[in-house]
Amino acid sequence: MRKNLNVIAAYSIMMVLILMVGIFQSWNIALSIFNLCLISAVMTMGANIQWGYAGLINFGIMGYTALGGLAAVLISVDPVQEAWKAGGFDILMSLWLIVVMVLVIRFILKRFEKSKIRTYSIAAIIISGILLIRFSAEPGIEAIEAVDPAKTGFLGGFGLPIIFSWIVGALFAGGLAFIVGKVALGLRADYLAIATLLISEIVIAIIKHEDWLTRGVKNVIGLKRPAPYEVDLQTTDWFIKLVEKFNSGKLSLIENLSDRQAALNQLVIEGSSVFVKLCYSGLFLVVVIILLILTQKALYSPWGRMMRAIRDNEEAANAMGKNVVKQHLLIFILGSAIVGIAGAMLVTQDGLFTPGSYRPMRYTFLIWVMVIVGGSGNNFGAILGGFVVWFLWIEAAPISLFLINFFTAGIPETNALKAHLIESVPYFRFLLMGLGLLFIMRYRPKGILPEKIEIK
Amino acid sequence: MDFINAIILLLNYIFIPALTYGSQLALGAIFVTLIYGILRFANFATGDMMSFGTMATILFTWYFQSLGVSLGVLPTALLAIPFGIVFMILYMLLIDKFVFKYYRHQKSPPVQFAMVSIGVMFVTQAVVRIIIGPGDRRFFDGEKFIIKAREFKEMTGLNEGLALKSTQVITIFVTIILVSLLFWFLNRTKTGKSMKAYSDNEDLALLSGIDPKKIVLVTWIIAGILATIGGALYGLDKSFKPFTYFNNMLPIFAAAIVGGIGNPFGAFLGGYVIAFSEILLTYAYKKFFMYILPESMEPNSLVQLLSTDYKFAVSFSILVIVLIYRPSGIFKGKVL
Numbered sequence: 001m002r003k004n005l006n007v008i009a010a011y012s013i014m015m016v017l018i019l020m021v022g023i024f025q026s027w028n029i030a031l032s033i034f035n036l037c038l039i040s041a042v043m044t045m046g047a048n049i050q051w052g053y054a055g056l057i058n059f060g061i062m063g064y065t066a067l068g069g070l071a072a073v074l075i076s077v078d079p080v081q082e083a084w085k086a087g088g089f090d091i092l093m094s095l096w097l098i099v100v101m102v103l104v105i106r107f108i109l110k111r112f113e114k115s116k117i118r119t120y121s122i123a124a125i126i127i128s129g130i131l132l133i134r135f136s137a138e139p140g141i142e143a144i145e146a147v148d149p150a151k152t153g154f155l156g157g158f159g160l161p162i163i164f165s166w167i168v169g170a171l172f173a174g175g176l177a178f179i180v181g182k183v184a185l186g187l188r189a190d191y192l193a194i195a196t197l198l199i200s201e202i203v204i205a206i207i208k209h210e211d212w213l214t215r216g217v218k219n220v221i222g223l224k225r226p227a228p229y230e231v232d233l234q235t236t237d238w239f240i241k242l243v244e245k246f247n248s249g250k251l252s253l254i255e256n257l258s259d260r261q262a263a264l265n266q267l268v269i270e271g272s273s274v275f276v277k278l279c280y281s282g283l284f285l286v287v288v289i290i291l292l293i294l295t296q297k298a299l300y301s302p303w304g305r306m307m308r309a310i311r312d313n314e315e316a317a318n319a320m321g322k323n324v325v326k327q328h329l330l331i332f333i334l335g336s337a338i339v340g341i342a343g344a345m346l347v348t349q350d351g352l353f354t355p356g357s358y359r360p361m362r363y364t365f366l367i368w369v370m371v372i373v374g375g376s377g378n379n380f381g382a383i384l385g386g387f388v389v390w391f392l393w394i395e396a397a398p399i400s401l402f403l404i405n406f407f408t409a410g411i412p413e414t415n416a417l418k419a420h421l422i423e424s425v426p427y428f429r430f431l432l433m434g435l436g437l438l439f440i441m442r443y444r445p446k447g448i449l450p451e452k453i454e455i456k
Numbered sequence: 457m458d459f460i461n462a463i464i465l466l467l468n469y470i471f472i473p474a475l476t477y478g479s480q481l482a483l484g485a486i487f488v489t490l491i492y493g494i495l496r497f498a499n500f501a502t503g504d505m506m507s508f509g510t511m512a513t514i515l516f517t518w519y520f521q522s523l524g525v526s527l528g529v530l531p532t533a534l535l536a537i538p539f540g541i542v543f544m545i546l547y548m549l550l551i552d553k554f555v556f557k558y559y560r561h562q563k564s565p566p567v568q569f570a571m572v573s574i575g576v577m578f579v580t581q582a583v584v585r586i587i588i589g590p591g592d593r594r595f596f597d598g599e600k601f602i603i604k605a606r607e608f609k610e611m612t613g614l615n616e617g618l619a620l621k622s623t624q625v626i627t628i629f630v631t632i633i634l635v636s637l638l639f640w641f642l643n644r645t646k647t648g649k650s651m652k653a654y655s656d657n658e659d660l661a662l663l664s665g666i667d668p669k670k671i672v673l674v675t676w677i678i679a680g681i682l683a684t685i686g687g688a689l690y691g692l693d694k695s696f697k698p699f700t701y702f703n704n705m706l707p708i709f710a711a712a713i714v715g716g717i718g719n720p721f722g723a724f725l726g727g728y729v730i731a732f733s734e735i736l737l738t739y740a741y742k743k744f745f746m747y748i749l750p751e752s753m754e755p756n757s758l759v760q761l762l763s764t765d766y767k768f769a770v771s772f773s774i775l776v777i778v779l780i781y782r783p784s785g786i787f788k789g790k791v792l
Contacts, residue, residue: 057567183780189567190498194709195779198772201706209765361581361702365574372571427585434578438555441572 007380007449014387021395028270031277033394038284039345040386044370045291045379046338052377052451053304054331055311059193060180062363063200064336066207066355067176068169068343070214073157073353075165076224080156083147087212088155090140094133101129144212154215162224165344166287173340174333176203181332185325197360208355220353227279233272240264243271280349287345288383291338295379307331366393369433373440375447384449389433396429457614462747464616468605474735475728476624476693479631482727483686484704485711486638486720487679493655493718494675495556497569502683503705504580507698508547509684510691511588513540514595521597529599534626537688545680551576552676560672577702584698593696596623623693634685635724638678642720647674655718706768707734710775716785725787730771738764 018037022030043061050056105122112118145153184195207214214220233239244251247267254260298304310317310324318324347353366389374385392399401422408418440447484506491499499505516536526532555576559569602625605617642648647670654661654671662668687701694700707730715726740760749755762770778785 057570183776187779187783189565190570191713191779191783193567193570194498194713195776198706198710198775202769202772202776205766205769209763365577368571368574369578421586424586424589427582427590429582430578430585431582434575434580434582437575437578438572441568441575442558445568 007384010384010449011380014384014391017391027274028277031274031281033391035277035280035284035349036394037387037390038281038288039342039349040367040370040390041288041383042284042291042342042345042386043339043367044374044382044386045288045295046335046342047367047371048335048374048376048379048382049295049338050331050335051371052382053299053307053311054328055189056185056328056332056335057189057193058196058332058335059360059364059368060196060200060203060336061339061367062358062360063196063203064173064176064339065343065346065363066200066204066358067172068165068340068345069347069353069358070207071169071172071340072162072165072223072344072347073214073220075157075160075168076162077157077220078159080147080152080154083144083152083155083212086143086147087140088144090137091144091155091212094137094140097129097133097136101125141212149218152215153218154212154220161226162348163226163283165348166341169340169344170337171340173343174337177333177336178329180336181329185328185332197364200360200364204355204358207358214353214355217356219355221351223347223351223353225351226283226348227276230269230272230276233275234268239272239275240268243268246271284345284349287341291341292379292383299379366433369437371447373436373447375449375451377451378447378449381447381449381451385447388448389436392432392436393429396432397425400428400432401425458747461614461616462744464614464618465744465747468616468618470732470735470739472620472624474731476627477735478728478731479627480686480690480693480727481704481708481711481731482724483631483634483682483689484708485715485723485727486635487682487686488708488712489715489717489720489723490675490679490682492712493720494651494671495560495569497566497573498709500570500573500705501577501580502708503702504577504584504698505544505548505679506683506687506690506704507584507696507701508580509540509544509680510687510696510701511584512543513537513684513688514588514593514691514696516540517595527598529622531596531598531623531626531692533595533597533688533692537685540688541681541684544684545677548676548680548683549673552672581698581702588698590698593691595696596692598622621693623689627689627693630685630689634682638682638720641678647671651675703768707731707771710771713775714778714786716787719785719787722785722787726785729786730774733774734767734770737761737770738767 018030018034021033043065046064047058047061050058104125108118108122108125144155147153180196180199184192184199187195208216210216211218244264247264251260251264251267254263306317306322307327309320310322310327314324370385370389371382372385373389374383375381404418404421404425408415408421411418413419444450484502487506488499488502491497491502513533513536516539517531517533520526520532520536525535527535555572556569559572599622601619602622603618603620605619608618609615642652650661650666651671651674653664654666654668658668690701690704708727711726711730712723713726714729715722715724717723738760740758742755742757742759745753745755745759
């Protein structure tokens with residue numbers, strides 16, 4: 001108990017902060033912060049597995065998040081029958097061509113010795129394959145995108161409950177990580193960082209511009225929800241009774257019957273969105289707890305010890321007969337898959353998929369700040385980092401507004417400098433994040449909750 | 457005649473834009489490569505440092521414009537660039553003193569440096585946005601075109617026009633002068649040679665009496681010059697927007713690595729490799745083929761290898777391929 005005192009203290013402070021937002025701002029804001037904190041926590045757990053356990057640097061988090069989001073779309077949206085009729089065959093043909101191409105290349109790689117001719121012929125196959133696929137898919141894509149472009153213009157998905165996408169998102173992200181890991185994991189640390197960053201940009205470019213699959217920058221809105229809709233709740237009897245019961249004290253103070261009814265209606269509207277957010281919180285909390293248990297078990301298992309050995313001294317671990325390359329690939333896939341889950345969760349919560357919103361600042365670098373600030377190698381630290389950094393990211397604007405007003409209290413409102421500062425309040429969050437990262441790296445390089453390995 | 461038309465078409469839409477864009481990338485890439493070769497880390501704050509230098513230049517340009525100072529046909533920004541450079545160098549030295557120096561003395565691994573540079577990136581981004589705002593800023597004044605497309609058509613009687621913007625000519629000229637000066641400095645002067653030695657083998661360089669403090673100082677000064685000029689030229693040619701500058705970091709990295717990171721000449725060429733491949737692969741050649749092929753063979757599609765949406769993806773794919781097959785770059789990196 002005493003050993004974990006700092007963990008408990010840190011989490012209690014965090015919870016108190018969120019509760020304070022609930023009391024002073026509104027429960028709606030507090031819960032939406034809490035939900036995104038949970039999603040961020042899942043992302044940081046993924047990044048922490050790669051960086052904290054194995055020392056692999058992955059700046060491609062944005063790409064895996066977006067793939068998770070894509071999974072949410074492909075699983076939950078109903079299939080667009082006309083689009084399938086219009087171009088489904090061409091798309092399937094192209095898919096088939098890709099499979100054939102991969103098989104042929106694999107066959108050549110296996111069958112022939114490494115030589116110049118082999119390299120050139122593979123390059124030729126890839127180039128002609130791409131041209132062929134472009135040629136065969138083009139009419140299909142055009143036909144699909146022409147089907148009611150204002151509403152659909154894409155193939156749609158499978159029409160399954162969106163919860164399944166959390167698993168499928170993990171599979172998608174893991175699949176991409178397998179390919180990326182195969183090609184890039186041999187690189188030196190900082191090259192790997194740049195390569196993964198650029199690959200994630202390529203993924204985003206594809207998601208943004210392949211309209212037949214993702215609807216691109218036209219966005220997909222109104223995804224199905226795993227939680228009830230506010231509008232339905234507001235007309236449900238048991239929910240209205242529940243709200244009435246919760247607020248009976250407040251309501252009984254109002255004498256006038258019609259006033260009381262109006263107040264109740266207002267409370268029901270507020271309560272419904274809080275209730276929906278609570279449903280999401282419950283779902284996300286389950287995911288976070290399951291992942292936490294699994295990652296903790298892994299950390300203290302023989303496998304976790306091996307990963308730390310590989311991280312701390314690759315050559316020694318190799319000499320002890322551990323397959324470093326294979327383990328690196330495995331952990332790269334696992335970590336990315338967890339990030340994929342988070343991406344699907346994020347789209348599930350928002351109910352919409354906006355490829356244009358995936359930017360490296362928000363989805364890659366911010367997550368890294370979370371991992372470093374929280375404490376790499378320590379799951380509790382990573383989760384805490386997700387909470388702290390997301391909380392500050394959201395609350396930075398109000399805090400800095402307060403500080404600006406405090407320090408410039410003597411200056412009149414019309415002062416140009418003051419007006420300019422107040423106008424640029426949204427950008428103080430970058431300053432806060434940067435300074436936070438720099439201070440933590442300088443004075444507490446292991447993070448708020450450092451890695452602690454107990455040897456029994 | 458058709459043949460000349462086709463050539464002019466390529467010049468107008470591919471060669472000149474790619475040369476301009478390549479020059480802008482090349483300056484940034486030399487900046488990245490110098491920091492990597494001498495200070496030994498991948499600087500993720502590259503794009504934002506360039507935007508800081510450009511911001512300083514813009515502020516001085518506005519100041520000069522308010523004073524009524526101008527260079528006539530040339531943009532006022534050219535006068536403001538030296539002042540912008542001074543500010544940029546001061547900012548970089550400040551950051552070095554408070555941030556990077558500590559890790560240099562600790563002999564931290566490059567990854568830690570990269571993480572720290574992300575902190576610097578966040579801070580610089582905030583500073584730029586707080587001072588000048590996130591919006592689009594144009595600060596170009598003076599004569600916009602040297603040759604207008606319409607005038608060119610009238611002059612030569614060709615179907616295709618050749619437009620030459622003054623910013624394009626300025627960019628290419630300034631780049632040539634700056635890069636030649638830089639290579640003269642690195643290869644001919646004592647300080648430049650000691651920088652090379654320091655990059656090759658730090659311990660040996662220290663043993664032979666090279667002062668590391670001076671090397672670091674000179675590196676930041678050169679970096680400041682490159683970052684400000686590169687950024688200001690890009691801003692003059694297109695427009696200044698902090699977010700675009702952050703994004704430009706990615707093709708700049710690609711250029712530096714393709715050219716062999718740590719090798720300034722490679723980075724210089726790498727900039728053009730990236731720029732040309734981006735534009736060549738995404739240009740629609742329909743009109744070009746209409747000129748050179750007989751009418752019966754005219755293509756009816758756009759003859760575009762990739763849609764322009766994939767412009768960035770092209771340079772990144774090149775980079776990924778280079779990283780996998782020749783991690784030291786096309787021109788053998790890490791020699792300076």
